[in-house]
Amino acid sequence: MEGGQSERRIYPVTAAEYKLLEEIGQGVSATVYRAICLPFKEVVAIKALDLEKCNSNLDDVRREAVTMRLINHPNVVKAFCSFVVEQTLWVVMPYMAGGSCLHIMKSAFIDGFEEPVIATFLKEVLKALDYLHRHGHIHRDVKAGNILVDEKGAVKLADFGVSACMFDTGDRQRSRKTFVGTPCWMAPEVMEQLHGYDFKADIWSFGITALELAHGHAPFSKYPPMKVLLMTLQNAPPGLDYERDKRFSKSFKEMIAMCLVKEPSKRPTAEKLLRHSFFKHARTPDYICRHILDGLPSLGERIKNLKNADAARMTQQKNLDEQEQRSQTEYNRGVSAWNFNLEDLKAQSALIPDDSDDSPPQSTKAESPEPSHFHSPQSRHGDFGSSPDRVQPSISMHSSQVEATSDNGEFLAAPRNSYSSKSAVRSAGVSVRKEPKHIGRFDVFEDDNDMESPGWHYSPSRRGFERDQTRKEREDTGSYEDRGRDDSRRGGSGPLVPERVLCGGRGRDDERDREHRHGRVSERGSFSGPLLPTGDHRLSNGVSRPPTVSKDALEEKLKGPTLKAPIVQKGRFSVTSNDGGVEDLPHVSSRRSTCSQGSQQHLFASASSSHLNGLSVPAAAIVPHLQTALQLAVMQQDALVNILSGINPSDSSNSMKLHYASKRNSSFNCGSECSMIEILNDRERDYLQQISDLQSKVSQLLQEQQVMKMKNITLERQLNAIYNREEEERIRREEAAEGDGLPL
Numbered sequence: 001m002e003g004g005q006s007e008r009r010i011y012p013v014t015a016a017e018y019k020l021l022e023e024i025g026q027g028v029s030a031t032v033y034r035a036i037c038l039p040f041k042e043v044v045a046i047k048a049l050d051l052e053k054c055n056s057n058l059d060d061v062r063r064e065a066v067t068m069r070l071i072n073h074p075n076v077v078k079a080f081c082s083f084v085v086e087q088t089l090w091v092v093m094p095y096m097a098g099g100s101c102l103h104i105m106k107s108a109f110i111d112g113f114e115e116p117v118i119a120t121f122l123k124e125v126l127k128a129l130d131y132l133h134r135h136g137h138i139h140r141d142v143k144a145g146n147i148l149v150d151e152k153g154a155v156k157l158a159d160f161g162v163s164a165c166m167f168d169t170g171d172r173q174r175s176r177k178t179f180v181g182t183p184c185w186m187a188p189e190v191m192e193q194l195h196g197y198d199f200k201a202d203i204w205s206f207g208i209t210a211l212e213l214a215h216g217h218a219p220f221s222k223y224p225p226m227k228v229l230l231m232t233l234q235n236a237p238p239g240l241d242y243e244r245d246k247r248f249s250k251s252f253k254e255m256i257a258m259c260l261v262k263e264p265s266k267r268p269t270a271e272k273l274l275r276h277s278f279f280k281h282a283r284t285p286d287y288i289c290r291h292i293l294d295g296l297p298s299l300g301e302r303i304k305n306l307k308n309a310d311a312a313r314m315t316q317q318k319n320l321d322e323q324e325q326r327s328q329t330e331y332n333r334g335v336s337a338w339n340f341n342l343e344d345l346k347a348q349s350a351l352i353p354d355d356s357d358d359s360p361p362q363s364t365k366a367e368s369p370e371p372s373h374f375h376s377p378q379s380r381h382g383d384f385g386s387s388p389d390r391v392q393p394s395i396s397m398h399s400s401q402v403e404a405t406s407d408n409g410e411f412l413a414a415p416r417n418s419y420s421s422k423s424a425v426r427s428a429g430v431s432v433r434k435e436p437k438h439i440g441r442f443d444v445f446e447d448d449n450d451m452e453s454p455g456w457h458y459s460p461s462r463r464g465f466e467r468d469q470t471r472k473e474r475e476d477t478g479s480y481e482d483r484g485r486d487d488s489r490r491g492g493s494g495p496l497v498p499e500r501v502l503c504g505g506r507g508r509d510d511e512r513d514r515e516h517r518h519g520r521v522s523e524r525g526s527f528s529g530p531l532l533p534t535g536d537h538r539l540s541n542g543v544s545r546p547p548t549v550s551k552d553a554l555e556e557k558l559k560g561p562t563l564k565a566p567i568v569q570k571g572r573f574s575v576t577s578n579d580g581g582v583e584d585l586p587h588v589s590s591r592r593s594t595c596s597q598g599s600q601q602h603l604f605a606s607a608s609s610s611h612l613n614g615l616s617v618p619a620a621a622i623v624p625h626l627q628t629a630l631q632l633a634v635m636q637q638d639a640l641v642n643i644l645s646g647i648n649p650s651d652s653s654n655s656m657k658l659h660y661a662s663k664r665n666s667s668f669n670c671g672s673e674c675s676m677i678e679i680l681n682d683r684e685r686d687y688l689q690q691i692s693d694l695q696s697k698v699s700q701l702l703q704e705q706q707v708m709k710m711k712n713i714t715l716e717r718q719l720n721a722i723y724n725r726e727e728e729e730r731i732r733r734e735e736a737a738e739g740d741g742l743p744l
Ligand SMILES: Nc1ncnc2c1ncn2[C@@H]1O[C@H](COP(=O)(O)OP(=O)(O)OP(=O)(O)O)[C@@H](O)[C@H]1O
Pocket: 024, 025, 026, 027, 028, 029, 030, 031, 032, 045, 047, 077, 093, 094, 095, 096, 097, 099, 100, 102, 103, 141, 145, 146, 148, 158, 159, 181, 333, 334, 335, 336, 337
């Protein structure tokens, strides 16, 4: 029962007053039940959100619960009330007996709906979006699984409000340690995590949902998250195919194309879309009842059947890769993921098998390609904090080989050095072609003569041109699904090792990164909370957690990138074998890669160790290098000290700074190589000591944070219960004062 009466009712806020019946849905962190509200004898739906999985701030939830009472639109599923029951937050909503469009499709319309049905569903969704956007809200999870139908054929958009806000502050994915869900509906600007996003992100999701309703599944739905991400960013926007989707009208195709434009500002508003001729095909709720709901089993039964089918499919697919299985199951359950964590995705992408079947034989040659580093766009070079127009993001996909920068804040990826193999290229998600080619917003280059030097460019200045070209390309080459399959082979698979290089400047980069994550996301939008959850490598106060490095690992990193010429190890000295001898030191230095600091460190480590190993090295050859290396080391040490002081302002960082400053001065004035080397060794030991101190501080802080979190959760729950009681009281009083005589 819904309508005037239910809306004015005050629903009970204790579990005892509800009787849970069968399960009618499951999301990432919630299970939805049909239930009876005992005092009113009314069938309702209860969404039970697992608080353990949400890591949410219950204060926000409480605030949102109040906001939700103000949301009142016939096309938005509203929450009657919400309260905490043990480890879960219960959100009581009207029961939508038809279930979601996704589940209807899964049960009876596996290849999607007919156009008039789609127009009817989508028109109602647009009305909901228009309402939400006008009120400054972004829904952020528009998809078939959130379009619900009641027994009379009325259509409502669900999952906005209390349950959605559980994740606004960003930890939906983080709390699960690995990425779950699929970003199929996610707009490119949300994925890029570059300039923030606004309500136009919903319009993109709306376009994807239109395709989902037309085909029975969203574009790229069968792929794991990282592939979906890369395909959405690299490929031309998906759309209805003019040849293959002949059963759909031109106006439907046009309407989708208007929504799926990569540049958000060029997408129409919900209000404008509502005037599109496509929606003239929309019918009445009664039409939905007759054409869709009639003859369907009850919702509970459908869900049970789907679960059984899922289980059967899983047994059949035992041989499938675990990642793919999970991805498909999540899709089948209609799980999406908006607050994704790029680090998790990268880590998971390492698990994605390279399913390319066109790999040339030589691709197996490089069994141990150089490590790939996929820095998030904002993690290097960028200066986001102060000037959004001058962002210089970069992608580094190969220790130092591929860097991407641009003057105006867009991706620009270009090769700087060699790739060790074609497989490494594929593994970095970069396609290999003969000519520079525009793929979505990236230009992908290949040079057959130099298989080791592919690269990719994003040319923001040609954005419009690229889009036209790629759309034409899609028309030439077939539907987006074909392209999807094709592109998935070309890119996105294989390991993108999310390792970080010890290449200096990390402290500052992290600061920019942090600024970006915490501040800039909201620049355009009116939504709350940061886009990105804090990563594992961050502390609660936003300070970077130093990488865990053992002494050996540190030395390994200090050795810097591998040199091309054959290397002979002499003690810890690395020299090229053909020339041999320490005479080569300057030569070695001239070969340094783009990661100059790494090479300098390499020299630094090697030289200092040579002393220990008793090699006879002419001091004059080493000292200039040592001095340069020392300067670099000092800079890095300063960065470390900065990080330290960020973690605990009261610690001894200042005295350390002074200590090193004095040592630095004395080292530059020292005439003897011996004392210089001693100081360097000394410094190396101190670095290691500082790092290990830092690590123990970090773990101590994390433990403390954990304890505080638990305390906080308990307090929040108590507060929430009190608040709910007070709120209930207040409303009772208000209504009594109004004298409308409602039964309490
Ligand atoms: N009020 C309701 N009436 C009937 N069915 C509902 C209701 N609310 C949710 N459902 C069903 O439960 C399913 C799960 O809902 P839920 O909002 O938890 O997850 P989701 O939105 O699909 O996934 P996510 O966790 O990514 O948000 C929905 O897809 C829908 O089929």
